[in-house]
Amino acid sequence: MARVAFLGLGVMGGPMAGHLADDGHAVTVYNRTASKASDWVAAHGGTSGDTPRAASEGAEIVLACVGNDADLRAVCLGEDGAFAGMGDGTLFVDHTTVSAEVTRELAEAAAARGIGYVDAPVSGGQAGAENGQLVIMCGGAEADYARAEPVMAAYAKLSRRMGDVGAGQLTKMVNQICIAGLLQGLSEGLAFAQKAGLDGAAVVDVIQGGAAGSWQMVNRHKTMLAGEFDHGFAVNWMRKDLAICLAEAENMGVPLPGTALIDQFYKDVQIMGGGRWDTSSLIARLAAFG
Structure with a gap:
């Protein structure tokens, strides 16, 4: 000890x-x-x-x-x-x-x-x-x-x-880049399912075991469909992390066009008053902004 x-x-x-x-x-x-x-x-x-x-x-x-x-x-x-x-x-x-x-x-x-x-x-x-x-x-x-x-x-x-020193932070940047993309895709998929008249939870039950499955899908789809975002990792902190990712990518000359776009979507969520909402609240932005 x-x-x-x-x-x-x-x-x-x-x-x-x-x-x-x-x-x-x-x-x-x-x-x-x-x-x-x-x-x-x-x-x-x-x-x-x-x-x-x-x-x-x-x-x-x-x-x-x-x-x-x-x-x-x-x-x-x-x-x-x-x-x-x-x-x-x-x-x-x-x-x-x-x-x-x-x-x-x-x-x-x-x-x-x-x-x-x-x-x-x-x-x-x-x-x-x-x-x-x-x-x-x-x-x-x-x-x-x-x-x-x-x-x-x-x-x-x-x-x-x-x-060596710094490799942990660089790996975490990869993690946040991937999470942002996953959540935007999941938000669009669930919004599409609802608009099509499908049972969103039933859709996830079918697809989560296939190639589309992810931790975010398994653990966040029910609250996303219910419009509940008072848990998990806050949008304000995600924007802080994505700013780090985008700055490092610019220094390295690596394009992150999707990440940059989703960062702006999170800015929209902040404007909606959702800075402390969970990052899965991207689905609420779709309802508000289309």
Whole structure:
């Protein structure tokens, strides 16, 4: 068992840190809203720190799951940042979905202090975090990943090293590109089925076992048909992720015309007031905009 710190106790980080505690790790937590850290400690034990630095002092491995590039920089850098509290030979594991640029920047800052760095974005959403069934795509040195993997196993059904630092974030970009396309196709298919007078649920029962089947189809078709979007991964966060994908693709000279279009469709959903709706709400956009 390890002495670990976990920074960020949102809908993903809170359950992930809880699984670490359940596995017997000595966990110290930090959250920008201190009351969340107090509530977590009351529920799971362990301790909390007033700053990322305070939470990270004495930890062998520090893990983070925050919002975006700026949030990650804020918890890592500066006098009160995690790196300032971490010793030589410790390891930082980032579960946030951020740009490959900030990942490489922070990995260099960590290396200058003798700290290992693994970028480890996750897929599986809130349910995956709560059930300990996340998929984790990682970038970093082989030795650093080998140290991180048994700790991450507390909340992962699968983790894999994809290459050096940044490879995890690049793999997560592929994941988000594919999800966007799948959800747009599923939205159009279900809308077509309804307009044709078919029973949408019956249609899915027939086709989900064939070539059209996907996790999104199996797990989201009923709520999509019912117009229920108060669960899962929010549109606001998906747009943040797609902006990262599109910027990286532009840097690489890789065209993503479909992804760029679907990103604009998600913008329409935001205009409709659905920024906090689940990403499957693309079907609501079809009803509103055609």
